[in-house]
Amino acid sequence: GIQVEQSPPDLILQEGANSTLRCNFSDSVNNLQWFHQNPWGQLINLFYIPSGTKQNGRLSATTVATERYSLLYISSSQTTDSGVYFCAGEAAGNKLTFGGGTRVLVKP
């Protein structure tokens, strides 16, 4: 199966700062998703983005499929953005493989 690597592993932001999270995958994917896990463990899908760019409020994501990476942008960060951000990729085979996550702490 594919390998998914995320960087940085940890990120501390001051409220209002911008940041970029990166996800590299070892093979071509036909499915790439970003998730946010809140402090209680609930995972929420942020983006389904196998290629191209999407925006949702202060969050946006870009996937460059030919170069096998995806980026998640957080702008004007808020304390509620704290948590763990995961990307997950899928090649053939009906199962998503998750990266190790980026743990984000936004300080007031």
Next chain:
Amino acid sequence: DGGITQSPKYLFRKEGQNVTLSCEQNLNHDAMYWYRQDPGQGLRLIYYSQIVNDFQKGDIAEGYSVSREKKESFPLTVTSAQKNPTAFYLCASRISSGANVLTFGAGSRLTVL
């Protein structure tokens, strides 16, 4: 409201006991998944099912078993053969296998005493 319900939310088990975690969805999704998450780690796939009465092993299936007798239900049994069962277990589903968005339940936290 449509969603995925996992129960129990917290569970304590003595060593040597089997325990079953429930996962029920009313989203009419065909595909269902079980993931395990250890502290500070990512999610690892235990088992998945693309259709009723069929399921496949994921990356860490040893010591676990599942069934898929109904479309809505995908229970996970953690057996006494699982050497380190203390973890956070997440159930997920999507419309069908392939390029579709994955929806998660709230998780079940299992602690072995």
